[in-house]
Amino acid sequence: MSMNMDIRNPRRLLRAMFDAAVASARPEHCIPAHLPAAPAGRTVVIGAGKASAAMAQALERHWPGELSGLVVTRYGYAVPCERIDIVEAAHPVPDAAGEAAARRLLEQVRGLGADDLVISLISGGGSALLALPGEGLSLADEQAVSRALLACGATISEMNCVRRHLSGIKGGRLAAACHPARVVNLLISDVPGDDPADIASGPTVADVTTCADALAIVRRQRIELPAAAWRRLEDGSGETLKPDDPRLARVSTRMVSTPQQALEAAAAVARAAGVTPFILGDAIEGEARDVGRVLAGITRQVATRGQPFTAPCVLISGGETTVTVRGSGRGGRNVEYLLAQTIALQGLTGVHALAADTDGVDGQEEIAGAFAGPDTLMRARALGIRPDAALAANDGHGFFGALGDALITGPTLTNVNDFRAILITGDAATPFPES
Structure with missing residues (x-):
């Protein structure tokens, strides 16, 4: 894979990274x-x-x-x-x-x-x-x-x-x-x-x-x-x-696959494409929308100031966020994270992201997650979709589904938790104008 080809096809690169993360955790391999x-x-x-x-x-x-x-x-x-x-x-x-x-x-x-x-x-x-x-x-x-x-x-x-x-x-x-x-x-x-x-x-x-x-x-x-x-x-x-219970004396435990191993597999794909990967953590927790805003802030610093990393690069993380349900939307903690991040970035160019559950099911929907890019908010507003209203309703699946940006994998037959990747290409970092 050449670097330019993959950066010019950000979704293909992000999807290849996700697929590698999932494949590394499939039972036949581990x-x-x-x-x-x-x-x-x-x-x-x-x-x-x-x-x-x-x-x-x-x-x-x-x-x-x-x-x-x-x-x-x-x-x-x-x-x-x-x-x-x-x-x-x-x-x-x-x-x-x-x-x-x-x-x-x-x-x-x-x-x-x-x-x-x-x-x-x-x-x-x-x-x-x-x-x-x-x-x-x-x-x-x-x-x-x-x-x-x-x-x-x-x-x-x-x-x-x-x-x-x-x-x-x-x-x-x-x-x-x-x-x-x-x-x-x-x-x-x-x-x-x-x-x-x-x-x-x-x-x-x-x-x-x-x-x-x-x-x-x-x-x-x-x-x-x-x-x-x-x-x-x-x-x-x-x-x-408890640990001293004699009935557990002959129990031993082997961890055959972990989220960290999956993130490392994704990082290898990025590296092979000429994009420097940075693993931010395999155990990130918190309210999904709050995590989205925090990672948006880090992304903006990288894209506009070259700190603490320089583009092109991809920020990878895992863990398990949570959602306090307040609305009546279709939910999904990964898409809630991604929607909050997308709103916070306000169309920052050169930034593309994927967030998905490695088991293929985000929340209770048979949808793994979604993609987002610098034109996501502009396309939503052109369709009359209000991103803030979708977030307030916990309707990440509804939002990304309407844009055709949902990631649907079917059963992956494994589960190493959430996968998040933010590709920063190094293009001019200016937001799209409000529509």
Whole structure:
């Protein structure tokens, strides 16, 4: 690829970077090197997440011996497996299929012995897919809590802390059910900091947080909980398994793919095209629109003053932003970020951007994200679309969809969180005039 060709085709370069990030995290590329040795006894595979079915398929293809098991993935994310059952359920709000799958997972590991091996395939999305309410709670209670958490603007770590303590399978409980078998966790991280307890709310790892921590989050975020959920947190009956629990003594964890690795893969594509990449961080959190405005400020400094980087360059970042829902739009945290950034840049020339979720689903829409460029606001206004009104309504998908700028990938079969790239070409940095 020549530098000039790619800078003159910014969307093609940005899309190639996104595709490389996703490809680096696909299970067929990252699972085989991390497989454990076969045990003397049985090998049982369990798992949950948007990538779990593809992880199971990759494992099957590289596992020489006996194998059985069950994983649960999002509707539309199943792939064919011969020895491992694949079940689909709802995300981001759990459903009855997820509850039934969680119960089946517990049955899969019941009665295992010390010579047996459990391979646990966990990726982002498993919190909703493993929908087993804790004692005293119903599926309706868990659904209500999920909706409240998604709308309140809590971080993923905060959301998963609450989920763990209200669950009958998360927070190490699934690993405890495997005891005394050996458990090897193969994880694809979708969380800032790559904390195993936050990936799918940690069904097979220890948790250092407490019911008191979960209660503090609920109160700080003003989340309305069902009465049974309040009781479970207040009386401590929802406590999770801690690191010193003997049932977790034979659990080991291997991180097979992370957001940082995906960003590095994208950076390699930019570098090959002659554009200098700068990774700003793989764990950026915060309100999506606020992150958009901050990165717009950094972008403007680069484009107009050559600080702290000189163009041509591309600013890459990952993490997981949040959205406090106030409007009735179609949502999407990546498109909300991108819309806020685009408004803040006000048509700055020579700046093109992409923001998308690596699982192919931004929010609850089957849309990964969107593109934006220096003419985005001008084109929107020509169509009578008010960018500020779209942002106020949390309608990023509606805004970019009307412009034909949505990025639709279909199921990517992996999930390493949000991907953001801002290409600064070094063209004259002047804004388009207001229309």
